[in-house]
Amino acid sequence: MAMEDMIPACADIDKAGYWSVECWGGATFDACIRFLNEDPWERLRIFRKLMPNSRLQMLLRAQNLLGYRHYEDGVVDRFVDKAAENGMDVFRVFDALNDIRNLNRSINAVKKAGKHAQGTICYTISPLHTVAGYVEMAKELVDLGCDSLCLKDMAALLKPQPAYDIVKAIKQACGEHVRIHVHCHATTGVTMVSLMKAIEAGADCVDTAISSLSLGPGHNPTESLVEMLDGTGYTTALDKRCILNVKNHFAAIRPRYAEFLSNITGVETDIFESQIPGGMISNMESQLKQQGAANRIKEVLLEVPRVRQVAGYPPLVTPSSQIIGTQAVFNVMMGDYKVLTGEFADLMLGYYGATLGPRDPQVLELASNQAHKEAINCRPADMLKPEWDTLRSDASALPGCDGSDEDVLTFAMFPQVAPRFFATRKDGPKNLGKDPSTVAITSAGAPTPASVRDDGKGPVVAPINYNITFNGKSTKVTVSPA
Amino acid sequence: MAMEDMIPACADIDKAGYWSVECWGGATFDACIRFLNEDPWERLRIFRKLMPNSRLQMLLRAQNLLGYRHYEDGVVDRFVDKAAENGMDVFRVFDALNDIRNLNRSINAVKKAGKHAQGTICYTISPLHTVAGYVEMAKELVDLGCDSLCLKDMAALLKPQPAYDIVKAIKQACGEHVRIHVHCHATTGVTMVSLMKAIEAGADCVDTAISSLSLGPGHNPTESLVEMLDGTGYTTALDKRCILNVKNHFAAIRPRYAEFLSNITGVETDIFESQIPGGMISNMESQLKQQGAANRIKEVLLEVPRVRQVAGYPPLVTPSSQIIGTQAVFNVMMGDYKVLTGEFADLMLGYYGATLGPRDPQVLELASNQAHKEAINCRPADMLKPEWDTLRSDASALPGCDGSDEDVLTFAMFPQVAPRFFATRKDGPKNLGKDPSTVAITSAGAPTPASVRDDGKGPVVAPINYNITFNGKSTKVTVSPA
Numbered sequence: 001m002a003m004e005d006m007i008p009a010c011a012d013i014d015k016a017g018y019w020s021v022e023c024w025g026g027a028t029f030d031a032c033i034r035f036l037n038e039d040p041w042e043r044l045r046i047f048r049k050l051m052p053n054s055r056l057q058m059l060l061r062a063q064n065l066l067g068y069r070h071y072e073d074g075v076v077d078r079f080v081d082k083a084a085e086n087g088m089d090v091f092r093v094f095d096a097l098n099d100i101r102n103l104n105r106s107i108n109a110v111k112k113a114g115k116h117a118q119g120t121i122c123y124t125i126s127p128l129h130t131v132a133g134y135v136e137m138a139k140e141l142v143d144l145g146c147d148s149l150c151l152k153d154m155a156a157l158l159k160p161q162p163a164y165d166i167v168k169a170i171k172q173a174c175g176e177h178v179r180i181h182v183h184c185h186a187t188t189g190v191t192m193v194s195l196m197k198a199i200e201a202g203a204d205c206v207d208t209a210i211s212s213l214s215l216g217p218g219h220n221p222t223e224s225l226v227e228m229l230d231g232t233g234y235t236t237a238l239d240k241r242c243i244l245n246v247k248n249h250f251a252a253i254r255p256r257y258a259e260f261l262s263n264i265t266g267v268e269t270d271i272f273e274s275q276i277p278g279g280m281i282s283n284m285e286s287q288l289k290q291q292g293a294a295n296r297i298k299e300v301l302l303e304v305p306r307v308r309q310v311a312g313y314p315p316l317v318t319p320s321s322q323i324i325g326t327q328a329v330f331n332v333m334m335g336d337y338k339v340l341t342g343e344f345a346d347l348m349l350g351y352y353g354a355t356l357g358p359r360d361p362q363v364l365e366l367a368s369n370q371a372h373k374e375a376i377n378c379r380p381a382d383m384l385k386p387e388w389d390t391l392r393s394d395a396s397a398l399p400g401c402d403g404s405d406e407d408v409l410t411f412a413m414f415p416q417v418a419p420r421f422f423a424t425r426k427d428g429p430k431n432l433g434k435d436p437s438t439v440a441i442t443s444a445g446a447p448t449p450a451s452v453r454d455d456g457k458g459p460v461v462a463p464i465n466y467n468i469t470f471n472g473k474s475t476k477v478t479v480s481p482a
Numbered sequence: 483m484a485m486e487d488m489i490p491a492c493a494d495i496d497k498a499g500y501w502s503v504e505c506w507g508g509a510t511f512d513a514c515i516r517f518l519n520e521d522p523w524e525r526l527r528i529f530r531k532l533m534p535n536s537r538l539q540m541l542l543r544a545q546n547l548l549g550y551r552h553y554e555d556g557v558v559d560r561f562v563d564k565a566a567e568n569g570m571d572v573f574r575v576f577d578a579l580n581d582i583r584n585l586n587r588s589i590n591a592v593k594k595a596g597k598h599a600q601g602t603i604c605y606t607i608s609p610l611h612t613v614a615g616y617v618e619m620a621k622e623l624v625d626l627g628c629d630s631l632c633l634k635d636m637a638a639l640l641k642p643q644p645a646y647d648i649v650k651a652i653k654q655a656c657g658e659h660v661r662i663h664v665h666c667h668a669t670t671g672v673t674m675v676s677l678m679k680a681i682e683a684g685a686d687c688v689d690t691a692i693s694s695l696s697l698g699p700g701h702n703p704t705e706s707l708v709e710m711l712d713g714t715g716y717t718t719a720l721d722k723r724c725i726l727n728v729k730n731h732f733a734a735i736r737p738r739y740a741e742f743l744s745n746i747t748g749v750e751t752d753i754f755e756s757q758i759p760g761g762m763i764s765n766m767e768s769q770l771k772q773q774g775a776a777n778r779i780k781e782v783l784l785e786v787p788r789v790r791q792v793a794g795y796p797p798l799v800t801p802s803s804q805i806i807g808t809q810a811v812f813n814v815m816m817g818d819y820k821v822l823t824g825e826f827a828d829l830m831l832g833y834y835g836a837t838l839g840p841r842d843p844q845v846l847e848l849a850s851n852q853a854h855k856e857a858i859n860c861r862p863a864d865m866l867k868p869e870w871d872t873l874r875s876d877a878s879a880l881p882g883c884d885g886s887d888e889d890v891l892t893f894a895m896f897p898q899v900a901p902r903f904f905a906t907r908k909d910g911p912k913n914l915g916k917d918p919s920t921v922a923i924t925s926a927g928a929p930t931p932a933s934v935r936d937d938g939k940g941p942v943v944a945p946i947n948y949n950i951t952f953n954g955k956s957t958k959v960t961v962s963p964a
Contacts, residue, residue, distance in 0.1 A: 160678065161713035189693070189706030192671065193678045196642065211671070211749050223751035224671030231643035244752075265747055267693050269705035270726075 001257060002036055002431035003043050009249040010050035016242035019205050020055035020090050023047050024083075026066040026318065033414060033421035038429040041086055041406040048087025055116070057090035058083065061318065063102045063381050064095075067413045068319045068343075070352070072384040073105050075391065079409050080109035086406070092150050092181075094120035096320040099353030100140045101379040107144050118181065119146035123153040123166075124315035125275055126308075128356045131165050138170040138178075148179035148204075153194070154317045155277035156187035156217075163194035167201035181205040185217060187277075189267030192220045192228070199234050210243065212251035216264045217279060223247065256433030274301050275308075280321045287329050296332055303328040310363050311347055312355030323347050337363050345371040351380050387412075398422050483739060484518055484913035485525050491731040492532035498724035501687050502537035502572050505529050506565075508548040508800065515896060515903035520911040523568055523888040530569025537598070539572035540565065543800065545584045545863050546577075549895045550801045550825075552834070554866040555587050557873065561891050562591035568888070574632050574663075576602035578802040581835030582622045583861040589626050600663065601628035605635040605648075606797035607757055608790075610838045613647050620652040620660075630661035630686075635676070636799045637759035638669035638699075645676035649683035663687040667699060669759075671749030674702045674710070681716050692725065694733035698746045699761060705729065738915030756783045757790075762803045769811050778814055785810040792845050793829055794837030805829050819845050827853040833862050869894075880904050 013021055024044050032040040047056055063070045065079050080091065091110040095102035103119060110117035119141030121134055138149055151158070151166060167180055182198040184191035184207065195206045208214070211221035222243055226236050254261075263282075271277070281301070288294050304316075307328045314320040327344040331337060340363075346352060348359055348367035354377075368374060376383065388408075395401050395411035400422035411418040495503055506526050514522040529538055545552045547561050562573065573592040577584035585601060592599035601623030603616055620631055633640070633648060649662055664680040666673035666689065677688045690696070693703035704725055708718050736743075745764075753759070763783070770776050786798075789810045796802040809826040813819060822845075828834060830841055830849035836859075850856060858865065870890075877883050877893035882904035893900040 159712045160710055165713075188709060189674065189697075189703045190710040193675050193710050196675045196678070211751065215671075215748050221671045221749045221751070224749050227670060227751055227754055228642055228672040228675050230641045231647075266697050267703045267706050269693065269703070269709055272709055 001253070002429060002433060003038055003046060004429065004431060005253045005256070005433060007046070007050065009246050010047070012242045012245040012249070014051040014054050015239060016246065017237040017239050018054065019237075020057040021047075021051060022057040022059065022092075022207070024056070024088065025059035026061060029066050029410075030414060030417070033410065034417050035432060036430055037421065037424055037427060039425060040410065041082075044083070044086045044088065055089040056087055057092060057118075058088050060091050060093045060106060062093050062095040062106045064319065065106075065413060068322075070102075070380045070384060071412065072387045073381055074386050074388045075409075075412055076105050076381075077109045077112075078388065078405060079412075080106060080115075081113055082405050082409060084110075084113035084115050088115065090116040090118055092118040092120055092152075092183075094122055094150075094152055094317070095353065096122065096317050097314050097353045097355055098122050098137060099355075100137065100144070102353045102381070103141070104144060104379075105381065107141075107146060111145055116147045117145065118148045118150050119144060120150040120152050122315040122317050123151055123158050123162075124155075124313070125157055126313035126357070128313050131162070131169050133356070134166050135169045135173045138174055142174050142178055148181060149174075150181045150183055151198070151203075152317075153182070153184040153191065154315075155271060155275065156185040156191050157271065157275060158182075158184055158194045159190055160193045160197040164197040164201040167198045167203050171202045176202065179204045181207065183207040184220065185277075186215045186220045187217050187264060187267065188269050188271055190269075192224065195220060195225065196228060199229070210246045210250055212247045212254055216266075217262045217277075253433070255436035258436055259434070260432075274304060275316065276301060276304050276325070277316055277321060280316060280325050283322065284325045284329055287326065288333075291329075291333060293333060299332045300325075300328050303331050307331065307344075309357070310360040311344075312357035312359045314347070314352075314355050319343070320347070320352070323352075337366055340367055340370050342371065348375075349373060350376045351383075353380055400425055483735070484911060484915060485520055485528060486911065486913060487735045487738070487915060489528070489532065491728050492529070494724045494727040494731070496533040496536050497721060498728065499719040499721050500536065501719075502539040503529075503533060504539040504541065504574075504689070506538070506570065507541035508543060511548050511892075512896060512899070515892060516899050517914060518912055519903065519906055519909060521907060522892065523564075526565070526568045526570065537571040538569055539574060540570050542573050542575045542588060544575050544577040544588045546801065547588075547891075547895060550804075552584075552862045552866060553894065554869045555863055556868050556870045557891075557894055558587050558863075559591045559594075560870065560887060561894075562588060562597075563595055564887050564891060566592075566595035566597050570597065572598040572600060574600040574602055574634075574665075576604055576632075576634055576799070577835065578604065578799050579796050579835045579837055580604050580619060581837075582619065582626070584835045584863070585623070586626060586861075587863065589623075589628060593627055598629045599627065600630045600632050601626060602632040602634050604797040604799050605633055605640050605644075606637075606795070607639055608795035608839070610795050613644070613651050615838070616648050617651045617655045620656055624656050624660060630663060631656075632663040632665055633680075633685075634799075635664070635666040635673065636797075637753060637757065638667040638673050639753065639757060640664075640666055640676045641672055642675045642679040646679040646683045649680045649685050653684045658684065661686045663689065665689040666702065667759075668697045668702045669699050669746060669749065670751050670753055672751075674706065677702060677707065678710060681711070692728045692732055694729045694736055698748075699744045699759075735915070737918035740918055741916065742914075756786060757798065758783065758786050758807075759798060759803060762798060762807050765804065766807045766811055769808065770815075773811075773815060775815060781814045782807075782810050785813050789813065789826075791839070792842040793826075794839035794841045796829070796834075796837050801825070802829065802834070805834075819848055822849055822852050824853065830857075831855060832858045833865075835862055882907055 029040040032038040032043060063076060065071055065076060093103055093106050093110065098121065107117045107119060121137050141149055149170065163182065167182065170180060171178065180203050182195060182203045184194055198206060206225065207219055208222040208225050209219035211223050214221035226238055226240065229235055284300050285294065285297055288296055288300065304324060307324050308314065311324060314324065316324060323343045326341050330339050330341060345367035348364050349371060364375060391412045392408045395408040396403050398411065398419050401407045407422065511522040514520040514525060545558060547553055547558060575585055575588050575592065580603065589599045589601060603619050623631055631652065645664065649664065652662060653660065662685050664677060664685045666676055680688060688707065689701055690704040690707050691701035693705050696703035708720055708722065711717055766782050767776065767779055770778055770782065786806060789806050790796065793806060796806065798806060805823065805825045808823050812821050812823060827849040830846050831853060846857060873894045874890045877890040878885050880893065880901050883889045889904065
């Protein structure tokens with residue numbers, strides 16, 4: 001969503017009484033430079049200015065920062081410093097494999113910057129994942145000095161009873177004073193109940209989204225959570241009037257983004273069988289479609305849990321979800337482990353960190369042979385050499401790069417996308433929102449009007465310009481509805 | 483939905499393990515004869531045949547049966563007998579005012595027919611409605627001989643804590659053996675949690691809808707409820723494979739009915755303020771639109787609670803929701819109680835039964851003057867004379883009426899609609915489902931193709947006419963997909 005579509009809601013969000021406002025992270029950063037021609041650092045500064053009373057929060061992929069590889073510690077430190085300097089307050093730090101060694105450096109960096117470090121446990125289901133295991137990880141995160149913990153359920157797999165059991169057990173093991181946040185998606189239709197149970201078990205904060213941007217693969221609705229607690233003895237600090245304003249604002253904006261919305265509008269409980277997050281399924285579908293094999297999605301869905309087992313049961317979250325999903329596609333298309341992606345080989349060889357389960361020794365050998373490297377057991381970032389100076393000189397050579405640390409970090413995160421963004425940045429932000437009537441026409445396969453305006457008497461479809469080649473001659477033609 | 487679109491799912495529904503299948507009632511009966519040219523009694527017989535192992539369930543408006551007025555006891559008895567004879571097992575009987583006297587006759591009729599009588603408590607919120615009051619009503623229903631009780635939350639107002647408190651209190655007062663069903667709509671996004679709390683309090687059965695027809699103003703998704711209970715010690719009797727088949731069937735059918743779907747796709751918590759069910763709001767909106775006053779909906783929403791107070795705080799459910807809603811529209815358009823609808827006058831004068839609260843004496847006097855009748859305190863149906871013979875002779879005179887008791891009852895329920903239905907019945911059922919691509923094009927407001935047909939090879943879009951301006955000259959051009 002374009003920044004300009006969020007600005008009018010900021011004053012109400014700032015006054016609403018949220019514990020924090022999650023407003024920045026990998027996907028928004030990526031969308032800013034890839035699609036919106038918007039500087040993500042400037043976006044953060046605007047949020048900071050418009051929400052002076054709010055804790056701004058981001059999701060940080062620990063040693064991966066906002067990218068898809070491990071960064072050397074110096075880059076991690078610098079990223080955290082710069083995010084803090086530009087206005088970030090709360091860093092929710094997670095590692096896709098729940099490898100505590102990968103969380104260490106970034107959490108320390110957040111502490112050094114004087115900001116709130118929230119250590120994150122990625123929730124997943126496997127024969128090896130237990131309440132006791134999650135409690136162990138919680139203890140380690142507390143020992144690292146985290147200011148709070150987050151139980152992160154990125155795939156909407158957290159059912160009410162485990163939600164209760166895990167939160168209760170962590171509170172018992174780490175102390176009631178340890179702050180626990182619970183983050184659930186709504187996809188499966190059970191997690192509103194999981195939030196209730198987590199609250200009963202002592203969770204201090206739960207994540208929601210304003211109702212007009214909630215549900216489907218998103219989060220549970222804020223207003224419903226407020227109402228749900230009525231009479232239970234639990235309350236939120238939210239101002240209903242403010243959140244109504246926020247709701248109404250985004251209810252008006254949402255239709256402009258119809259073409260970007262998920263197909264999942266109701267609930268999808270198949271996820272409990274496949275344990276594959278919704279976004280991952282659509283990724284795999286588009287990979288298969290590119291190879292003319294869209295009809296093989298069911299085989300891929302069955303293959304994913306097998307690949308996950310081979311890899312030692314990693315949680316499925318960026319980047320492990322993409323790595324496992326792509327390998328599953330490869331296995332179905334080309335035969336089991338006939339070709340390994342470079343990333344999957346790295347995952348097998350420990351270059352993303354440790355997994356809870358052992359990895360399949362045969363596939364591990366294949367990975368080693370293909371990648372021409374040995375498995376490692378150390379913290380992956382220990383293998384990396386300082387890279388800041390190279391990143392700086394590479395970035396600075398790009399047209400439009402302003403030489404700031406922020407620009408170098410943008411390049412470091414997205415080396416493929418940043419060059420084009422630097423070159424076009426001066427053109428200013430693009431808003432990809434569209435008048436809903438236009439979008440509906442497009443999706444129906446009908447001709448798209450060049451522009452549609454509303455003059456108060458209902459939408460007026462503007463004339464459309466076509467180049468028409470007719471008998472070998474090209475001519476410009478203007479078309480309007482009769 | 484046309485019967486033919488439900489038939490393929492019946493075998494799986496029958497095997498799925500549901501306690502009962504609600505498949506008949508006022509709205510489906512009405513839709514059958516008004517829109518689908520389908521005999522609702524024949525529909526019931528088909529369900530009976532296709533689901534031999536299932537309890538078929540209906541919602542019965544007690545003395546109102548499936549209509550909007552009180553029927554004389556003889557008609558009530560006959561309706562229940564005929565419904566039982568044609569295959570109905572479970573009669574969920576409610577009165578819009580929770581007046582136990584209105585429930586008496588129909589519950590007795592169900593018992594006499596040897597069927598399951600479920601006495602219903604309509605849940606609402608007002609300064610006068612208390613847990614103790616609901617418990618009192620529960621006791622009275624048990625004393626009437628009900629086989630089970632239903633707590634019916636038609637507006638999605640039942641929050642988790644009251645759900646727990648009411649079910650718990652009823653079980654304590656009436657005994658754990660008294661079977662309690664909980665019926666919630668999903669509109670406000672809190673009631674999945676309310677179902678969990680009701681189950682914890684001892685509810686024996688909760689209502690859901692298959693996920694592909696769930697949420698919005700409908701019910702919570704069946705599959706999510708099954709998953710929600712995992713590990714809690716509570717289970718359902720459902721077969722996941724069967725319900726997956728049911729889900730997939732209706733997921734494929736649903737898009738054909740896109741034009742009939744509610745605009746509420748997410749959640750709507752404003753209902754907690756206005757306490758107005760979603761369907762009632764859309765009714766009032768269309769009434770206002772007919773009078774060119776669509777912009778006055780907010781005034782009407784504020785007026786509804788005032789009218790409800792004047793009328794003694796009836797629950798808002800058919801027919802009281804329509805009566806209160808229409809009077810609120812009249813008050814806004816013409817001034818407070820300048821004109822009373824006949825139905826509102828009757829409500830004030832006790833012709834629908836007793837309300838929990840006292841009625842406003844001034845408005846009551848207006849009602850009495852306008853309707854030229856006195857307020858009553860007796861059971862409304864006690865005022866009615868036997869009417870079966872008249873109904874029979876009136877119905878039998880209609881072209882196409884087959885003279886059966888079923889036809890007489892159809893006429894009795896819907897005297898305005900039945901004559902046309904009897905006349906056209908021989909033409910057979912109409913299916914109003916449409917190819918989704920047709921609906922999308924039409925609703926987008928784009929140039930509408932003259933016709934779209936499906937010849938079995940996918941939809942065929944008919945030519946579109948454009949005015950084309952070309953080299954300054956305007957010409958009419960016909961365009962069709964190449």
